[in-house]
Amino acid sequence: MARTRIAGITVGQAPRTDMTADLESRLAPTLELVQYGALDDLTASEVERDLAPEPGDEVLVSRMRDGSQVTFSGTKVLPLVQARIDQAEREGARAIIVLCTGSFPEMRHEVPLVYPQPLFHAVARTLASGRRVAVMVPEPSQVEQAKTWWGDHGVEVDVVSASPYAGIDGVRKTAATLRGSSDAFLCLDCMGFTTQMRDAAREASGLDVLLPRTLVASVVSELLG
Template sequence: MSQHTKIAGITVGQSPRTDMTCDLIPKLALNLELVEYGALDGLTLADIERDLAPEPGEEVLVSRMRDGQQATFSGDKVVALVQAKVDEAERDGCRAVIVLCTGSFPELRHNVPLVFPQPLLHSCARALAGGRRIAVMVPEPSQAEQARERWSASGVDIDVVSASPYKGIDGVMAAARTLRGHDDAFLCLDCMGFTVAMRDAARRESGLDVLLPRTLVASVVSELMG
């Protein structure tokens, strides 16, 4: 009999997230099997642009389509789709659910541990910063103000830059380079789309230590269930 414990990874984009699992799976305990679900599975980019576009005041989320294209959409409007995937994962026997997005979500219905990266990332960063300002990289300039508000609510002062993980490593490197010489405690890559390779490149270009949410979350879940 298999000793593997199934856990769900729900992307707010489309599954499979081959760009993410290459970094996630090596960080997971050997007994954990990651099963992927996508909130936007079955939708086209045209569907998303028509039905899920952010309205003024709504949180802007960025994720990846199955073919690698970037999708930008409303965090508020995707909540019901994420909830449907949580329900599906539980029916499939998953023992825990990770929402693979650092955005802000309301409380969702669940019967197994439900892990949101944002509170983990914010609490860890606040503890590590020790009252100092940190640098934060978000995918799009339109997310900068909401990032300041979210981090401020968590008690952290931030210096914001933007570069999309879905548009290649060069932009990440260029944005990180602008932080060199800034008096920031470290850099936080505030999107689950940022990769280990991008973390390492950002560290080189900025001269700062870097906190990466995808590996942080995988380590925490492994500690709990591994």
Template sequence: MPISKIGTITIGQAPRADITPILDAALPPHVTAVHSGILDGLSDEQIAARFPPGGGGEGEPVLTSRLLDGRAVVMGKAAVHRAVQLEIDRLATREGCQVVVLLCTGEFHGLECPPGAWLLEPDKVLLPALEALVGRRRAGVLVPLGSQVASEVEKWKGLQRAPVFAVASPYTAAEGEVAAAARTLVESGAEVILTDCMGYTAWHREVCRRETEVPVVLSNQFLADILKNML
């Protein structure tokens, strides 16, 4: 049966004004989309109580996302993982989505989709493709939080050459901060810049290109292109 309905999950609040237009542009006319977020309808206090950084124990990785009003929020990964799985189940079973797309480049081990539905996880789809794309070149990886760099080193260990990292939040960094991060990557030897967060947009890409003149790969656009080929 042709795919006619997909669901997307942001680890923030939906709809994501920065990501949704990119995905919607990839959808053929016969496909509808349900956009959801694990923080939908929650107050600041509820988010802090349910997704506290470090709530999964000392050294727990953190993730960041965007609220409807544009503010950024930082959350503990363990609680996010549980909420994402619940939302996958809801979209596939109650909403009837045939494809569920996770809008986060973080690594989530053990996520499952109910039988009959596809689960599109960026870390499982984009990572191998980007490793092949980069080849023997040195990649520069742009990440939102300094505290994520240690886990990023492990994530990108499959690259033929060790990557370099720089930090600039897609949600709070000013143009100067993004430009400085891009320059740092190239000065450290990067020949291509990979944006390791769905929140980086065409604006971030243009800032990086203007400062460095090296290719810049947007994770959200890459994912949209893959999704388009499925539908």
């Protein structure tokens, strides 16, 4: 029996081999994940040259195909994301997941288009019941924008930073600084964080942990699986 095609669009390069197993573990066996990358046609040097954040731009962090990290403007990458949405729909996707917890405007689409950020924030707000939550973002330059985004969705946050693309040890070390805090739980605020990092952060911080990649895959599986 043919499986239903689900598109995963990373703002970096596809395939996101660091993400595939965690996503597929939450998808129903009737669903097939096909990945697309906004930066697939660019080199790292071209990303630095053409997509560098301007003052006031949203800062996004993602992964290139070779595993290296890149930082770029959320505004400048939008046309590339839209091109991949259009391609995924032409190729038969029944739903599309944008594999980034950044803030996105409404984009052109015909099938369900799932942005992790509003879903992630809504679940966290409900679970927190007015308490402050800890949030981990990849880069120090993202701390203030994270406070703004979460605050706009009604969640008080304590923000720390550690890149998922620099390995699990940094995640564990930063999570340990939250041990003994009064935060309700910890949100790993990037689709780059893995289930192994979630488990390490939980052990190091003593907090429960919410991971966006498995959350969003579970929701899509419930919808179409």
